[in-house]
Structures are given as C-alpha cells and as structure tokens.
Amino acid sequence: MDKIIACHECDLLLELSEVKPGTKLLCPRCGYVITRTGHQALNRLIAFSLSATLFFAYACAFPFLSFNLQGRGQLITLLQSVSELYQQGHPVLSLMVAIFIILAPLLLLVGLLYVLLPLKAGRRNPGSIVVSKLLLAIQPWSMVEVFLIGVLVSLIKIATMASLLLGPSFWAYVAFSIMLTAALTYLDRLQLWHWLDSAKPWRTVQ
Amino acid sequence: MTPVYDPHSAAAQGLANCHTCGKLSASHLHHCPRCHSPLHLRIPHSLQYTWALLLTGALLYIPANILPVLQINQLGSSSSNTILGGVALLWEQGSYPVAIVIFIASVIIPLAKLFVLAWLCSSVQRHHQARPRERTRLYRLTELVGRWSMIDVFVVAILVALVQLGNLLAVQPGAAALAFGGVVIITMLAAMSFDPRLIWDKYGNQHPQ
C-alpha cells in the first residue's frame, strides 16, 4: 500500500507502516476505518463471492413466496416479483426492486469475481480499474438484507388476512445475503487498489 | 471566506485524496493517475448539493407520510394505510417488535437523517469548530443507517406482487410508496454529497498555506 495516505473523512495525513493481514487501522483523529485487512482476504473474498453467486442462481430458480386464502393461492419467484409489478402498471416500483435486490447485488458479485479471480495469478483483467470503480459505486445500493427484513414484515402484516409461506428460494436468498455480507467484510478499498497495483496485465505474458 | 486547511491535513500540503481509490496526488492534477477519477481537495459545491437534496427530501417526506402507502381491497371493501397508520395497525395486532422496527426505519431514520445533515451543513457554514470528532461520527451514522428505511417500500412491493386474488383480496400500492422510496434515495445521495472533511477545515482571514 501507499506509504503516505490521507483519512477519507477528515483528511489527516498519515504515514502507513507495513499493514499486516488481520489489522484494522483506525484514523487516530476521527475514528474512520482506514483499512481492514483480513487473513486470507483474497481467498475468502473469492470463496464467499462464488458461493453467493451459486445461492443467487438457486434463489432465482424456485418459488420465493406463496400464499393461500380459502383454497385459492398464488406463488411467485424472485424474478416474477419484478415482472408482476411491471405488468400491474407500477414500473417505478418494479425498477426499484429490480435494482436494489437483483441488479446491484448481481453486478457487485460478477464484478468482484471478474476483478478478483485473475489476481490469484497475479494478473489483472482488462478494464479492472473501471470495474472496480463501478463496484465501489454500486455497493451502497445493494439492499439484500433490507429486503429480507421486508419479507418478514410482509408475512406479519398480511397474517390476519391470509397466510404467506416462505418458499425454498427465500432460504437460498438468505444464504446468498449472508455470503454476500461475508464477502463484503473482506473487501477493503485500499487493499483492493493495492492488489490491482501489484498485478500485471495479461498481455505481458507473451 | 477561504478555508484554511488544518496543518495536519493533506490539503494543506497541496495533496488531494482520490475519493475512489484513496491515492494521494498533487492537487493541480485534474484526474487521479491511478483510477482516473476527477481529483479535488474537497467535493466541489458539496454544501450546495447537500442542501438542494435535503430540501427535495424534506418536501417529498410530506406526501410520503400524508398519502396512503398501501391499499387493501378485501371482499368489496377497501382500506388504505399511511406509513404511520400501518405502524398503528401492527401495534394493535400485538406485533410490537415489528411495529417498533417499522416506526424507527420509516419515520425516525429519514427524519433524523434530514435534521442531522442539515445541522452538519449549517455547522460547517457557521464555521463551528467544536466537537469535530463527534460530528464526523454522526455523519458516519447517517450514512450507515440510511438504506434501512427502504423496508416499507419492499413490504409494499412484495404484497402488491404476490397478493392479487381479485375481489377476494388484492393489494395496491399508494402514492406514498414512490414518494417514500424517493425520500430514501435522495437522503442517501445527500449523505454521499456531503464532504465530512469540511468539518475539520478551519476558517479565518489568513490565506491558506
């Protein structure tokens, strides 16, 4: 990592000595987490991102929620919740759900794997810098865990009128949420740029 | 009045911290040499943008709370709820923890965010010097909790997408759902456009070093 850096939130100039894996470095002046490097951070980031992607694929394939009322019932998958909203004439609501619970987390995962996998070989994929910038911009807009709480609240809200049932996809989405959160705890901004700095582009191999 | 950068800050040395990759570069460069993001000592027009977004968010907060967020049609009769009405209904049903969670996420957090960010902006404009550490922490908190306000929008989306049984039982979104989603997005943008480093800048009549 760079020797001289500045705190992101209070601009204090800091001299960084060697950052060992497993350190959490706080700004002495404002308490901002300057860098948090986990043990085996790259391996864990890749492992958690891969398993999150698998759980996400699983979550898209099966019923997410169903409900029953006097023998009549309905069932939706995760993707149907978006298309259903659109077809009923609520494009903005549909777009918000699509972005916050499907597109943002998915782009985050695909982008992470695209950037991180070649780093294992000390290489950098073309466009890694642009993708990394995109990743950091997307991160706050992924609302996977907020959505899960929303599902639970929906169950309770409608409980007096009908009973909602959680489908297998819901549990896959829970697992996906846990894996994604775990991956993101190992994603450190300074560390990521340090990895990119020390990796070489592929073409120098030839 | 020109800010006098704190002598311990990077800006006082003419160094700009890249907002995206955290690399320090001479501030006369326009783009970060590592990631090509635009470089600046402080986010340009940070306070103006934050104020504008806060004002928009505050205006949207009114319809978000007055208009119905959800309309439930059951066997010919229809009932609609505002956000607060939904909280009251959950409370009457005895779902106290859920009612409290929704009350905090949908009512307290957006309001607190608007007030805290407005106060931070005005404290910077009034060249307030006291307790910078606490003010930075407060800022960090508003950035952290903002997204949790989206719970109610997701509840509406889930119920509308799933519960459609015609006359028997059907759920429609109210106008407040979009207004409320707008409040959450706009206050998140307001928090992002506020530059907490302004809290640490000193102000005076001297020229910056």
Ligand SMILES: [Zn+2]
């Ligand atoms: Zn700091």
